[in-house]
Amino acid sequence: MSYKQILYNKAPTDAIDPSLSNGTFRLNTLPTPTNVPTDKLLVRVHYLSLDPAMRQWLTAKRSYIAPVELGAVMRGQSIAQVVSVGTDLTSTYKKGDWVVAYSGWQEYAVLGAKEVEKVTVPTGGRPTDAMSVLGMTGLTAYFGMTEVGQPKAGETVVVSGAAGATGMVAGQIAKIKGAKRVVGLAGSKEKCEFLVRELGFDAAVNYKDGDWRKQLKEATPEYIDVFFDNTGGEILDACLARAARDSRFVICGAISQYNTSKPQGPASFMSVISQRITMKGFIVFDYAKKYPAALRELGSWLAQGKLKRKEHIVPGGIEGAPKALVDLYKGVNTGKMMVEVAPVSEALGAKAKL
Amino acid sequence: MSYKQILYNKAPTDAIDPSLSNGTFRLNTLPTPTNVPTDKLLVRVHYLSLDPAMRQWLTAKRSYIAPVELGAVMRGQSIAQVVSVGTDLTSTYKKGDWVVAYSGWQEYAVLGAKEVEKVTVPTGGRPTDAMSVLGMTGLTAYFGMTEVGQPKAGETVVVSGAAGATGMVAGQIAKIKGAKRVVGLAGSKEKCEFLVRELGFDAAVNYKDGDWRKQLKEATPEYIDVFFDNTGGEILDACLARAARDSRFVICGAISQYNTSKPQGPASFMSVISQRITMKGFIVFDYAKKYPAALRELGSWLAQGKLKRKEHIVPGGIEGAPKALVDLYKGVNTGKMMVEVAPVSEALGAKAKL
Structure with missing residues (x-):
């Protein structure tokens, strides 16, 4: 089994070039991990967040966050599902848990406990809310x-x-x-x-x-x-x-x-x-200290209906992420823009929640 | 006897035109008042303040202060000396007092009590300080x-x-x-x-x-x-x-x-x-409420020598004000820029203080 990831390939001067053949990004394929280190989780990415700030992450300027390194997996948050759990983490995570993952642009990721946050879906909420209205x-x-x-x-x-x-x-x-x-x-x-x-x-x-x-x-x-x-x-x-x-x-x-x-x-x-x-x-x-209260x-x-959410989901898998990012800057979306990396129908259990 | 005043003549598009023949400003001559209304002071202007904000006052845009009206005396603060005092004001002012005056660009002005502030010169200070370091x-x-x-x-x-x-x-x-x-x-x-x-x-x-x-x-x-x-x-x-x-x-x-x-x-x-x-x-x-403490x-x-002052005085009378204002925008001055409308040698008494 193998999985795909999108790497940062070439710094854009102005606009992002969404082509995967020598554009701003390029595609890479790796064998899907089978053994997870004891202190890690293997997660499968379902929804990738697209954010306006991403363009800034591709610029080697003094900013609030270090730029993505050339050749590295493109940085990004996702809604992912835990596929397997290292033995140290079994008291906290189980297979099927939904998490917000600092996975980057890839279909699978092996992550430490600090790179994921378990999604607790409140009444009337859904897991993807954790990346938008509750994220x-x-x-x-x-x-x-x-x-x-x-x-x-x-x-x-x-x-x-x-x-x-x-x-x-x-x-x-x-x-x-x-x-x-x-x-x-x-x-x-x-x-x-x-x-x-x-x-x-x-x-x-x-x-x-x-x-x-x-x-x-x-x-x-x-x-x-x-x-x-x-x-x-x-x-x-x-x-x-x-x-x-x-x-x-x-x-x-x-x-x-x-x-x-x-x-x-x-x-x-x-x-x-x-x-x-x-x-x-x-x-x-x-x-960050005030996140829980907020x-x-x-x-x-959200539960009272005072706050409404809206999602703009781009189907078609991870290869579509570069073009979707370009489209984000064109303003095609109403509400939170996400790329569907793997559809809900492929999730492990708890499908109704998404 | 007559005195000179400088009126706002024509709105500048970009830079100020300092010429007094159909430039941004024009010269006007009036007879010097002899009778002062009971609630007014007649003051003689000695030093005119030049301020970067003046250019903004010539622009009919929404701002913090209404623009100067065409045909009106150009707005400006000055250090002036009281020449005669209306009978209502004799308990507060006497001939020879130095005041900060909202006189505008003119050699003499008839002003109400709200348009002047008496200058109290602190130890080591001088009247013109009231328009700069203490103004x-x-x-x-x-x-x-x-x-x-x-x-x-x-x-x-x-x-x-x-x-x-x-x-x-x-x-x-x-x-x-x-x-x-x-x-x-x-x-x-x-x-x-x-x-x-x-x-x-x-x-x-x-x-x-x-x-x-x-x-x-x-x-x-x-x-x-x-x-x-x-x-x-x-x-x-x-x-x-x-x-x-x-x-x-x-x-x-x-x-x-x-x-x-x-x-x-x-x-x-x-x-x-x-x-x-x-x-x-x-x-x-x-x-404004905090001015006295400040x-x-x-x-x-200033008295302790922790704070130093510097003045840039342009001699030659009020006709020089338009060009001096242009020079202010060119940055010719080090320290507070003023136009000497009347030299200290012509002041009534208390000459040593200036």
């Missing part, structure tokens, strides 16, 4: 909004990349926390309709419309008190021009700038002074 | 550094526009507050020498040198914990690239961007996320 993207939205943005009753909150995994949770949390008006920016009419009709946003602006800046102005008659930014670039610029006095700009991501070697700063930067704006960048890892709150909102 | 620029440096930047012992602080009125005080305060290393950015070799030799900065970088980014890197071996920015543009960009984790960027001014209709945002903006930077804009007026502290540092 990194949900936590990112939670801490960005509650700790950095801190919207108050009566305030206007704007979220960019609002139909993405983090943005959609961020906007919903703003509403839960009492914001008067929550406005989303997204890249299609369908996404905008989803935000307003399904998630209860007060308004949504399609930034691909020619008059989106005018629409944004009309959607924020009392200016912007909190801007939760996932995109950077022109959208950040437009929101700076609409900032209210003493507003908070939560700098979560800058997806519009990741695939270029010549990033653009926001031209309206001087509003920072005149409107006394606080812009703060953050990385979710810094809040997950309890997110889980209860 | 707006000193207070701006004080609150920006102590309330926004908050340097801690062991930290590296970088100040741009460091030889300007605000920057030189900001850097000295950082040192007083225990910063390990204070680095200034300025626009000439002489300014850099002044910062290190006269003010005790640990290093200074001339941003007009071809290799200034390399020099900045070498001057900040432990990265930048606090950046006090007066310039924006490329200098802000370079400091973002040198930011330490959890650094604070005090956005005080952006003099490099004021005279262009196409401002540039900082290309290295994404460091805000990876280094968890907090960027905060501020306006000194927001701290002035006591600044005054005591």
Whole structure:
């Protein structure tokens, strides 16, 4: 038996080249391990997480995390199932357990106890939630909004990349926390309709419309008190021009700038002074001690129906991951984007849960 | 008798046109008032303050202050002397008092009690200090550094526009507050020498040198914990690239961007996320309640010699103000830039103090 993995092959200058023949990545095949070391687990990957931050991991710049080394398995989280358990770990794990795994892009992985977290599925939840609304993207939205943005009753909150995994949770949390008006920016009419009709946003602006800046102005008659930014670039610029006095700009991501070697700063930067704006960048890892409490709150909102989830699953196996990543930067997804590496029908037991 | 005033004549697109014949400003002559209303003072302006923010006051954009109206006297602070006192104000003011006046650009002004502040000259001080180290620029440096930047012992602080009125005080305060290393950015070799030799900065970088980014890197071996920015543009960009984790960027001014209709945002903006930077804009007026305590502290540092002042006085009368303002943006000054409207030799009594 053998399994496939995707290795980081060649640093991209600007956009990622999804071709597996001498592109940014390449395919490798290895024999599936049969013996597991006593302190390890063998897991089978079912759903691979795709995250905007991945492009940054391919750049050898000073950042919050070391870049992926050339020739190494591409870094990434997954939802995986335990296939066999080393003898030291049998008191904690059993065959069939679902885990969030720091597996990277491969079909199977041998991992230590620190590289996996058992998934406890709350009422109304499902294992893949642990990678989205009850995982990194949900936590990112939670801490960005509650700790950095801190919207108050009566305030206007704007979220960019609002139909993405983090943005959609961020906007919903703003509403839960009492914001008067929550406005989303997204890249299609369908996404905008989803935000307003399904998630209860007060308004949504399609930034691909020619008059989106005018629409944004009309959607924020009392200016912007909190801007939760996932995109950077022109959208950040437009929101700076609409900032209210003493507003908070939560700098979560800058997806519009990741695939270029010549990033653009926001031209309206001087509003920072005149409107006394606080812009703060953050990385979710810094809040690790507060994860358990945050997950309890997110889980209860999910169970109560106050918080809605949305997944965008790309079928077809691990070979599709590079192209899916390129598509993520194109904004094809509404909600959390994942690659289905192995379908649920192939899972060991507990199939109904997925 | 007549006096001169300078009116705002024509909005500049980019740079200010200093010509008084149909330039940004124009000259006007009026008869000197002889009777003062009972609730007013007649003051004679001696020193006019020139401030980088002035360019912003000429732009009809949403800002922290309404723009100057076309045809109105150009806005500005001055050090003036009371010439005559309306009968309602004789218990508070007398002829010969020095005041900080919101006079605008004119040789004489009739002002209400709210438009002047009496200058109390502390030991070792002089009246013009009330417009610089013990006035707006000193207070701006004080609150920006102590309330926004908050340097801690062991930290590296970088100040741009460091030889300007605000920057030189900001850097000295950082040192007083225990910063390990204070680095200034300025626009000439002489300014850099002044910062290190006269003010005790640990290093200074001339941003007009071809290799200034390399020099900045070498001057900040432990990265930048606090950046006090007066310039924006490329200098802000370079400091973002040198930011330490959890650094604070005090956005005080952006003099490099004021005279262009196409401002540039900082290309290295994404460091805000990876280094968890907090960027905060501020306006000194927001701290008005704390002015008295701040002035006591600044005054005591000045008296003790911990804080040094520097003035750049442009002689030749009020007609020189437009060109002096253009020169301010060119960076000709070291320290507080003022226009001498009337020399000290013409002051009423108390001449030795100036």
